Amino acid sequence: MTAFRCSRLTTVVVGAALLCTAVTAQAREFSVSTVLSDAFPWGQAAERWADLVEERSEGRITLRVYPNSQLVAGDQTREFSAMRQGLIDMAIGSTINWSPQVPELNLFSLPFFMPDESAVDAVTGGEAGEMIFDAIESRGVVPLAWGENGFRQLSNSQGPIAEPGDLNGLKIRVVGSPLFQDTFTALGANPTQMSWADAKPALTTGAVDGQENPLSVFDVARIDQVGQEHLTLWNYMNDPLIFAVNERVWSSLPEEDQALLRQAAIDAGQWEIAMTREQESERLAAIQERGVQVVELNGEQHQAFVEATQSVYDKWVPQIGEDLVETARDGIEAR
Template sequence: MLSSAVAAGLAMLLAGQPASAEALKPEYKVSTVLGAPFPWGLSAQRWADLVKERSNGRIVLKVYPGAQLVGGDQTKEFTAMRQGVIDMAVGSTINWSPQVSQLNLFALPFLMPDFRALDAITSGPAGKMVFDVIATKDVVPLAWGENGFRELSNSKRDVRTPEDLKGLKIRVVGSPLFNETFTALGANPTQMSWADAQPALSTGAVDGQENPLAVYSLAKLYTLGQKHLTLWGYVADPLIFAVSKPVWDTFSPEDQALLRAAAADAGAYGRDIARKGITVEDPSLLTQIEAAGVTVTRLSPAQQKAFQKATAAVYDKWKARIGADLVTAAEQSVAASR
């Protein structure tokens, strides 16, 4: 039986422990759609590794790829995190746009001509406005990551003009904006999850798809008949590192700062991977893709303008729906980046 002196000392010792230490879970579940070796999964794992290292093993994040925490339906990820079913996520702005309409900003056709323009948006006033909106929905956004600019592939023909898209059945993500964009171009957009997309391409149930080049290459979509690749950079797909607000509130300010800094570093790491081999300075990934027998079509500025003109009505409609102030702020950042 403890003496009164020892008991009192033990009580003082326990009282001195930080509340965050008592509240920590053995594991925090992090949802992603793609795992390693895709840049998306690698950046999520980098976040987990940095948090574990910098917390001396106190905070353990475990990455669950394939949207498995939401039964494979990636569009339910944000809601699940908002409700506290998922602790954290590294999510696509596209997949979260059904719940946060402002995230459709990045899916406006031909808003961002290049990485410089994308960075200007995410690091500028528009990026802050987007994070402010997310923060009102019981989700705490920490940092930007990257999936990449989404390029077009198909099994039928080279695409150089909007007319070349007519009649092609293209797999798109579950977003009305994507549906309207491809419909305006004369294609037949078909919504399906990534898990369903690869079998559909393999069987020819759909003719094509749009995804970042890292996804196209690592998933070896050229082996599924996707031999015609068009670099048109019509939309980008930034990722967001985020934490459920109920979970976030259990961390001490020091641990919150640790999670935020680690997310920023992991996001930068993922951006570097997503852009590797597809720039003018380093076209090595594109060279590998062409070596696999893929015809790579690079649109000239004049050719790209034809696509831009064909989707202008969609852009204008969605600018009003997303919020003219937000879109104008993004347009101004793009102009300043030129």
């Protein structure tokens, strides 16, 4: 028998055909890629989006979440390209991971550019955020909403890091972005690029001395169990998340479904941002209770890191776009 799927319908089977009565819309299912599972806020954002879409479409639209970068064989830096090519329908992706294909996203990776959460909000919610969304859409992907992976902190197995000189010679795992290579090289470290799937084994064996990630990742993944006994709170960059859809998939949807998906993404993103920020102090307390030694930079120490990474700006601002960087800076100063 030939099968046809209908939603919110009464169905009658006649011979080899499935006739749908009171047809309002055809049910559709889409893939959603994420790097982390729902043990982390990132993955929880994807599940929240899927649940809201399921509820608001009354089952007509299903978002099936594929965590751990499984749709790109664990290579998180391929996610944007795969979505642009139509191999992935939708994704909630990191600005870091998508920056090789969208250079404007490197704005968020400029070291010590955004001092606090209000600065992040000023960028994502202002003119600079609109410019970034335009840059993404020009590359065949439709951005819908912002989420947040949080400020990234530095951990290592060798000792406290309170000044740039403490990083000299340390092997630090970084993501596959050249800007990260330049930042840690400027600080005297030995940056080692690898995927998140390879990072924890490398920390376990001592192939790398340290890593940088938000507190949520450090906490949930129990990075302290692989020798990361020293943690420096330096807020050197923030990693917003972006809810997005392949352009051809988006164009295939009626306007009412586009509106439903966008609003559900906005709501899921706002929910996830609030949750991520609210849990920061609780996560830090839990990490300290497990014996991790925490260094929180004072103003003078922070400024030393800022000055040590100025060469990164000289190289990367022209690649990101001077207009975008200036617009973002204006938004931060005006917040």
